[in-house]
Every structure is written in structure tokens, then in C-alpha cells.
Amino acid sequence: MGTGEMNQGRRILFIILPLIVLASLSLWYLRNFYRMEFVQMTGVEPENGIYDLTGMDFSDGFVRLQGELTYIPGVVTPEEYAAREDEAIQARPQDMPAATSRMVIKVPDNDVYMMECSSIDYAYRAYVNGELRFQAGVPADDAKDFVPGYSEMQLEVRPENGVIEFVQQGANFVHRTGGGHSGVYFGKPEIIRRFTALTVLTEAIKVGLFAALFFVHLLLFVVQGSYRANLYFSLLCLAWTVRNGLTGTKVFYALFPAIPWQAAYRVEHLTLPAAFILLILLARRVFPGIAQKWFVRAAGVLAAIFAVVCLAADTVLLSWVQLYYNGIYAAAVIYLYARFLMKLPGMARKGNLRTEQAISLAGFVFFLYAGVHDQLYHMDVPLPLDFAMTDAAMMIFSFFQMTAMFYGTMQEAALAHQRERQAETEKEMLAEMNRLKSSFYTDMSHEMKTPLTVIAVNAQFAAQNIRAGMVDEETVMDLNAISAEARRLAQMVTGLVGIGRMQGAKDGLLSLTSLLTGTSRIYQSLFARKNNTLAVEAPGDLPLVEGNADQLIQVLINLLSNANRHTAGGSVTIRAKALGNKVMVSVTDNGEGIQPSLLPHVFERFCHGETGGSGLGLPICRTIIEEHGGRIGIESEEGRGTRVWFTLPVKEGLGHEGDGDNPVGGG
Incomplete structure (x- = not known):
């Protein structure tokens, strides 16, 4: 790639990169600030199992009912719960596989409300004022009768005398933690639906963006197969597409409601080792020398072991193994960062940091910063930006890598085109050399033929005169001509030998x-x-x-x-x-x-x-x-x-x- 093309490429990047950051932050803003500022989501915790919402204005907002509930061990009906209320406990132990909880919600009027939540990784039933209104899977007291399930729940409910009794049955025999009840969104139906639609939309956009990146970079790899970074990045985007489609709002469940729970759960976890090894291969391709061969082999073995666990092991064991694998994953990422930081000063000093590497590095650094930021955020450490950044960081990281891959592909294509032109030029030069060599042989054969002919003819005449005993001045002239042509022929041979010696010579x-x-x-x-x-x-x-x-x-x-x-x-x-x-x-x-x-x-x-x-x-x-x-x-x-x-x-x-x-x- 020429200097002018490189400078033009950098100018384009200075325009594209801010747009990438702006687009990613805008999508994150749409998902977080928009729904918080305009929908006014508020968290409410119970007192003695009762949520008192009588002072709430639900005309333009909704609440999230969260906090510790009262539980009775096992799967019981609302009537059984009421009869055994004195057995209720305030906090559910993590190792309790089946339990029933109750919410008592006091509202300001008897209008229609909506409750929304999801069943994640376990079986679930919901009763409203004693009536069964929702079920996902089959909750049971033992694993033999238990069937896991997942489904979004949106229930329109009407209070009786300003009170809603909400009883939840939950059972989980497929995960290391029990089936604890997550928070429930509560408000007017139109606002809850607006919130849900916005959440699903942003998740669907994110999944669609990752899917688009997968197809685009796979196509780039097909077109420019020598640049394997496109292949690694496209497969990484595919892994993120699958993972984002199966987590969060679970967009894939809306598209394919018949997905078996266990299959989706295993595939979701299978994306972790896939993303792990693809990130290492991508880093190794973009930053040569960062990941040694032994490190790549070790990462590949660990990823293969975890993949086997994902496909074959019991899901409870899988959920435990995931904890250790996440630790290994974090240690490997820290190791790669340490390796890069050791090499960065030398690369910068020698001017070896390529444009695609600088862009890719910016994405990696931002992603690492977001990970540290969110870890502190979830530990309630005061921060200048008081919100989680992982989603935005993942999008920004992906778009930075996309730009780096495009730039690297452009460079690779330019180099390939240059090599092709150079090969054509060398082919033309070889053809010219062959033509010159052929012409040289023709000319030399003609030049040597002339003295040889003169020598042969004059030698014949001289021989005839000598045999006839007629050695005269003409015979002497014939012999002189033979001598002269022989000397000329010797000079030609000497010239050829000199040229041959020069062409065969090395340094000297x-x-x-x-x-x-x-x-x-x-x-x-x-x-x-x-x-x-x-x-x-x-x-x-x-x-x-x-x-x-x-x-x-x-x-x-x-x-x-x-x-x-x-x-x-x-x-x-x-x-x-x-x-x-x-x-x-x-x-x-x-x-x-x-x-x-x-x-x-x-x-x-x-x-x-x-x-x-x-x-x-x-x-x-x-x-x-x-x-x-x-x-x-x-x-x-x-x-x-x-x-x-x-x-x-x-x-x-x-x-x-x-x-x-x-x-x-x-x-």
C-alpha cells in the first residue's frame, strides 16, 4: 500500500472511529437511559412480605418488586401456603431446590395492572389471588418429577379490595443455585408493554449487529483468504450472536419457541470456550508474538475439555465447572494484556505498531476498562459513571475490531495486488531475458559462423596448393586469413568466458x-x-x-x-x-x-x-x-x-x- 493510500486510510479511520463510538453509546443510551428517564423505573422492597404501593403514581411509570420474600420449602398451593404461613422463612437458602414464595401487593385503586417476569433456568408457576395464571416447565419437590422451562410472563391482573396476592412456585434441579425468584415488574399494561418492547428491540438490534458482522467478515475471508483474522472475528461474532440470542431477553426464544431448554442452556455455555479460543487466535493474528504456541495449545485443550463438559455433563456439574472456567478465562486475558504491555514500549520505539493494531488495541483496552468498572460497580464502589458498561463495551469492542479487520483486509488486498503485479513484472522481465538470450545465441552463432567459414575455405585452398606443390603468395595470404580469423574467434570466446564468469560470480x-x-x-x-x-x-x-x-x-x-x-x-x-x-x-x-x-x-x-x-x-x-x-x-x-x-x-x-x-x- 502506497504512502498516499495509507494516509487516506488513516483519514477515513479518524472519521469512522468516532461514529462507531457514538453509535454504540447511542444504542446503550437507548437501552438504559431512555427506559429509565422516560419510563421512570423504581425499585421497591417489601416489609414483612407486603409491598405497599398505595402512594405510587402509575400514570407514567412502573416499579420493580424486589428484595427478600417469605418462603415455604417445597412446592405448595396458595391454600397450603396460607395454612402453613407460620413455617415461612424470610430468606431462601441457595441449596433449597424447591420453594414457594408469596407477595402481597397493595395498590392505590382497583384498575387493571400488569406483572412481568421471566423463568430462567428452572420450572415456575404463578398464582394471582388463588388462580393459576402462568406456568413454565413443571415445578416439583424432587428431580424425578421436575421439568425445566422458560417463558416470558406478562399477566394482566386486577386487585381485590386494593390487594393482589401473588404466589410463585419455583424448582431448580439443573443448576448449582436454587430457583430463587427474581424481581417482578409491576405497572400499567401500556407502560410495561412499552418497556418490554424497548428492551426486546435493543436486544434484537444487538443480536442483529453481531449477526451482520459475522456474515460481512465471513464474506471478507472468502474474498481475501490470506487474512485469517477475518475468519476468527466472524466466528467470534457468531458466538456472541448465539449467546446474546439465548441470554437477556432471550430473543431466540421469541423466534423459535420450541427450543428445548437443555439444548439452549448447553449451547449458551458452549459459546464461552468458543469465544475464548477465538479471542486468543484473533489476538495472535493481530499482534504476532503475543500468544506463544504453548499458550495457544493449552487454551485449546482447556476449551475442548469445557466444550465436552458443555455437551455431555450434567447441567449442575456444568454450572459449577463454568465458575472455574471463567477464572481461567480471566487469568488468560490478564496474561495476554501483561504480555502486550511488555512488548508495547519496544513496538512504539521501533515504530512497529501498525494502524490495525492500534485500533484493535483501543477496543481491547476499552473492554478491559469496562470489565474492571463493572466489577467495582457491582461491589457498590462509588464511580464517576454510575452504571454498568459491559453491553456498550462489547459493542464498541466489536466495532473497533471490525474497523481494524477492514483496515487489515485493505492492507492485505493491496499487498496481494502488489505481489501479483510484481510477479507479472518478473514474468515479463524473465520473458525479456529469455528473448535476449535467444537473440544473443542467434547473433553469436552468426558471428562465429563467419570466421569458421573463412577458416574452412582458406584452409581448403591452402591444402590444395600445398598438395600440388604450388606454395606461392596466394597460399601465404590464405594462411594469414586463417590466422586472423582464428584470433578473432579466440577474442569472441574470451569475451564469452568473461561474461560467463561475471554472471556466475558472487561477491568479489x-x-x-x-x-x-x-x-x-x-x-x-x-x-x-x-x-x-x-x-x-x-x-x-x-x-x-x-x-x-x-x-x-x-x-x-x-x-x-x-x-x-x-x-x-x-x-x-x-x-x-x-x-x-x-x-x-x-x-x-x-x-x-x-x-x-x-x-x-x-x-x-x-x-x-x-x-x-x-x-x-x-x-x-x-x-x-x-x-x-x-x-x-x-x-x-x-x-x-x-x-x-x-x-x-x-x-x-x-x-x-x-x-x-x-x-x-x-x-
Whole structure:
């Protein structure tokens, strides 16, 4: 991804991230403040089992009947409760699996009211003024006759003489805690329905958002499979979709009322190990090196064990195991945060913190802060923000991760596109090299064929004269021609050997004169096809340089190819000269030149003009020259030509090209 694209991406993020936070907080506000400020929910506790609401105004609000009730052990009818009222206890023990409670509610008038509550994880019956009005599952005194159930309860009730007697039977043999009775919402039907609709709406929106994130990022993974963070995040959103649909207002029960209770309960808990391992995989992908292999394996084993418990164990055992697993989960998250905090200073110092990592980290930090805040909130610790933040934090965390995933996907797509273009460019360069090699073989076979033919013909004539005893001046001329052509052929072979040795050489001492001359000789025919001339001006006493012949030949090929491509019917000159402790080589042409607006960017990858080219040649040249300790530059005037130069350092004591027997290849 280029610098311009990266800057544009960051500008977009600075716009998107505040909108994400605003949208998440707005949804949280809708769920919490709206229903509290406009519906005016109030909590009321009993005195001796009696809720006195006679002073309440229910015209624009409702109350939540909460606090400790009076209980009789076992499942009893309202009549049995009244007969055994002296056995009632004020607080229900956690280990009491079945019990019956009673509320006595005094109201200001005999108008119609509504009571709402839900049965969660246990069986439940409700009686109003002695009449059975609601049942979920089958409450019983023993596990054999007990059947769990869940259903939202909304009952319209009318008081008798200003009093409502509300008796609840509850039994729980499927959870580590007994079936304690949760609070009951009480008020006018229209307000209770408004409250319920608002609560269900916000829960449904949250479930829908997680489901949308699942599908979007799964699609992104299908499109860009190399970026596996999208897969992990999509599956994490799926786990949260399922969990949110089965908890809270249990949106999935409204859509699928026939869901078996135990199946829903097990799936709800199964989302915990799934989310656990997916969070670790996501963190490992976004922050490489944070989670070691042993940690990921250990987390995977623990998640698999808990998954087996979720699917096969008794639900009471499952509820106990969940406590320990939550502790392990919290310890693992703290460990990952500690690991990241240890690495963060080094990443920031080296500038290795990528944009997607910074966004993802912001989501993780906010989620961690919300977890600590809510823990203190539930412990009644005074806080500046006196409300629970987990729901808002989960949404903000998800949207921050979504933005990080989108940004990471954009980067991955850009890199993939760059790799694809580079592969195409390399393929084109390979094809060009093959074509040049084929042309070279053709030219050399033609050049060598001529002296061989001359040698063969003159040798035949000389042999005939010698056999006939007619050795004259013509015979001497034939032998001289054979000698001259043999010398010319030997020079060709010497040139080929020199080029071969240069191409096969690794880092060593190099004769730039030989390298420049040998390389230009091979590509003369390529220039001739465009009616261009190629000349070399290099003194024989240039200092030796140390380097890789293959790479420097590649630099020359790139520069010569550019010059030939942008010149027609002109000239290209290679010059070399010593400048103190370095050697400067330049390739100059009198071609079309480079546009002034393009000239400052020619060494950037994939920068090229309208006449074509890959945009990789000059960046590759710069990389090679800088790796050799040199510098490269360019000068150009549009319509008058271009000069590209580079320098190579000369190490003291290496001598000059005329010194020694083997200046090319380092011995």
C-alpha cells in the first residue's frame, strides 16, 4: 500500500472511529437511559412480605418488586401456603431446590395492572389471588418429577379490595443455585408493554449487529483468504450472536419457541470456550508474538475439555465447572494484556505498531476498562459513571475490531495486488531475458559462423596448393586469413568466458570496465532494432570495486532497457570514471526524457509514465546500489534526454583493473 493510500486510510479511520463510538453509546443510551428517564423505573422492597404501593403514581411509570420474600420449602398451593404461613422463612437458602414464595401487593385503586417476569433456568408457576395464571416447565419437590422451562410472563391482573396476592412456585434441579425468584415488574399494561418492547428491540438490534458482522467478515475471508483474522472475528461474532440470542431477553426464544431448554442452556455455555479460543487466535493474528504456541495449545485443550463438559455433563456439574472456567478465562486475558504491555514500549520505539493494531488495541483496552468498572460497580464502589458498561463495551469492542479487520483486509488486498503485479513484472522481465538470450545465441552463432567459414575455405585452398606443390603468395595470404580469423574467434570466446564468469560470480573484486563492455556487447543488437547506438566510455585503469556481478549486471540491464525504451534513432552512452574513493557510472540517452511531475517519484515502486514499464526497474536498481554502499540519482529534461548515475565505493588497497591477473570475479 502506497504512502498516499495509507494516509487516506488513516483519514477515513479518524472519521469512522468516532461514529462507531457514538453509535454504540447511542444504542446503550437507548437501552438504559431512555427506559429509565422516560419510563421512570423504581425499585421497591417489601416489609414483612407486603409491598405497599398505595402512594405510587402509575400514570407514567412502573416499579420493580424486589428484595427478600417469605418462603415455604417445597412446592405448595396458595391454600397450603396460607395454612402453613407460620413455617415461612424470610430468606431462601441457595441449596433449597424447591420453594414457594408469596407477595402481597397493595395498590392505590382497583384498575387493571400488569406483572412481568421471566423463568430462567428452572420450572415456575404463578398464582394471582388463588388462580393459576402462568406456568413454565413443571415445578416439583424432587428431580424425578421436575421439568425445566422458560417463558416470558406478562399477566394482566386486577386487585381485590386494593390487594393482589401473588404466589410463585419455583424448582431448580439443573443448576448449582436454587430457583430463587427474581424481581417482578409491576405497572400499567401500556407502560410495561412499552418497556418490554424497548428492551426486546435493543436486544434484537444487538443480536442483529453481531449477526451482520459475522456474515460481512465471513464474506471478507472468502474474498481475501490470506487474512485469517477475518475468519476468527466472524466466528467470534457468531458466538456472541448465539449467546446474546439465548441470554437477556432471550430473543431466540421469541423466534423459535420450541427450543428445548437443555439444548439452549448447553449451547449458551458452549459459546464461552468458543469465544475464548477465538479471542486468543484473533489476538495472535493481530499482534504476532503475543500468544506463544504453548499458550495457544493449552487454551485449546482447556476449551475442548469445557466444550465436552458443555455437551455431555450434567447441567449442575456444568454450572459449577463454568465458575472455574471463567477464572481461567480471566487469568488468560490478564496474561495476554501483561504480555502486550511488555512488548508495547519496544513496538512504539521501533515504530512497529501498525494502524490495525492500534485500533484493535483501543477496543481491547476499552473492554478491559469496562470489565474492571463493572466489577467495582457491582461491589457498590462509588464511580464517576454510575452504571454498568459491559453491553456498550462489547459493542464498541466489536466495532473497533471490525474497523481494524477492514483496515487489515485493505492492507492485505493491496499487498496481494502488489505481489501479483510484481510477479507479472518478473514474468515479463524473465520473458525479456529469455528473448535476449535467444537473440544473443542467434547473433553469436552468426558471428562465429563467419570466421569458421573463412577458416574452412582458406584452409581448403591452402591444402590444395600445398598438395600440388604450388606454395606461392596466394597460399601465404590464405594462411594469414586463417590466422586472423582464428584470433578473432579466440577474442569472441574470451569475451564469452568473461561474461560467463561475471554472471556466475558472487561477491568479489570486479572490473567495471570489463563488466560494462561485456554487458553492452550483448545488447548491441537490441539497440540496433530501434536504430539506437550504444557506446561505452570507460578507462582501463578504473579502481576495482567489490560486489555481486549478477546484481550489478541487473542494474545495467534495467538502465539500458529504460534508455532504449524511451529513445528512438538516438544514442545511449555508458560512462565510468573514478572520483576519489568511489567510481561513478552513468547511462545517458538523448531520448524523450521524463515529465517534471514524475521525476521526483521515479524511484518509488510501481511509478511509471504513460509509455509503459513496470515501475519496478529503478526501485530495484536503488536497492542493489544501496546494498553495495553506493548512491543512485537521475537527471532529466523532457524532450532532451535522461542521465541515470550511480556510485560504488572503492576499498583501499584493492588496486586497479590493470593490477593482477584476475580482476573480475575475485579469484
